[in-house]
Amino acid sequence: MPFLRISLFALLLCLSTTSFSQKATYIANSGIFIQSGETKILIDSFFDNGRGKFATPGATQLDAMVAGKSPYNNLSLALITHSHPDHFNQQKVAKLMSTQKKLNCLTTPQVVDSIESVMDNFESIHDRTLTFPLSRTWKTYSKDGLTVKAAYSRHAGKINAKVQDLIFIVNVNGKKILHLGDADMNPDRFQELKLKYENIDVAFIPFWYMTGFYGAEIINKYIAPKKVVAVHFPNNGSKQSLAKIKQFVPEAIIFQNPGQSVTF
Numbered sequence: 190m191p192f193l194r195i196s197l198f199a200l201l202l203c204l205s206t207t208s209f210s211q212k213a214t215y216i217a218n219s220g221i222f223i224q225s226g227e228t229k230i231l232i233d234s235f236f237d238n239g240r241g242k243f244a245t246p247g248a249t250q251l252d253a254m255v256a257g258k259s260p261y262n263n264l265s266l267a268l269i270t271h272s273h274p275d276h277f278n279q280q281k282v283a284k285l286m287s288t289q290k291k292l293n294c295l296t297t298p299q300v301v302d303s304i305e306s307v308m309d310n311f312e313s314i315h316d317r318t319l320t321f322p323l324s325r326t327w328k329t330y331s332k333d334g335l336t337v338k339a340a341y342s343r344h345a346g347k348i349n350a351k352v353q354d355l356i357f358i359v360n361v362n363g364k365k366i367l368h369l370g371d372a373d374m375n376p377d378r379f380q381e382l383k384l385k386y387e388n389i390d391v392a393f394i395p396f397w398y399m400t401g402f403y404g405a406e407i408i409n410k411y412i413a414p415k416k417v418v419a420v421h422f423p424n425n426g427s428k429q430s431l432a433k434i435k436q437f438v439p440e441a442i443i444f445q446n447p448g449q450s451v452t453f
């Protein structure tokens with residue numbers, strides 16, 4: 190059946206040229222590396238302090254990110270959700286932005302302030318450290334076919350109520366990736382952001398949302414992502430926490446080992 194064989198070959202050729210890898214790889218803690226076609230984004234990955242509890246990127250890996258070595262070459266964007274040391278380090282980000290002279294970083298004013306505090310020549314990167322005014326609504330960043338929507342939320346926990354936290358929706362090649370940072374578990378805020386209408390393909394959510402009914406309801410009712418990934422899981426996370434995640438969000442993928450990945 191030569192015709193069938195030629196058609197199959199044509200179909201395979203067509204599939205291989207139109208499809209490309211779209212995946213998110215676990216860096217450490219809430220750090221995620223998104224790769225979609227030519228687009229590469231690092232979220233909450235430039236830090237070396239796990240507060241004694243959380244995984245951190247390895248020193249060589251961190252150097253490769255900062256220097257823009259493969260696979261972190263030609264980064265499209267750096268995103269940082271908030272100014273805590275298990276999500277970002279000001280010296281590392283200052284070096285990253287000074288080394289990669291075309292890279293933009295979208296983050297909170299608090300993060301930008303602390304980067305500025307450790308630099309003598311902050312002016313050289315000022316234009317590429319982007320923030321949005323603190324507002325209740327979504328703001329949009331757009332460049333080279335990549336769109337990122339960002340909205341502020343309160344950080345989880347009363348003690349951190351003054352820490353600005355950004356929720357990101359990365360929209361790339363027709364897929365939507367949600368990252369919450371350490372956003373407060375407030376159903377009203379999630380409802381207000383109308384996340385369930387976004388059709389999120391994959392959501393990266395702190396594991397503690399998944400250990401009880403309250404957070405699980407936020408995920409199912411107000412976010413409703415196609416895939417959900419638990420992040421911020423401690424190195425010595427308890428068996429009880431894992432069992433609760435299985436109970437409340439059974440479909441959740443749990444990022445525990447750097448290098449794990451999810452496709453979307």
Ligand SMILES: [Zn+2]
Pocket residue numbers: 271273276344371
């Ligand atoms: Zn935090």
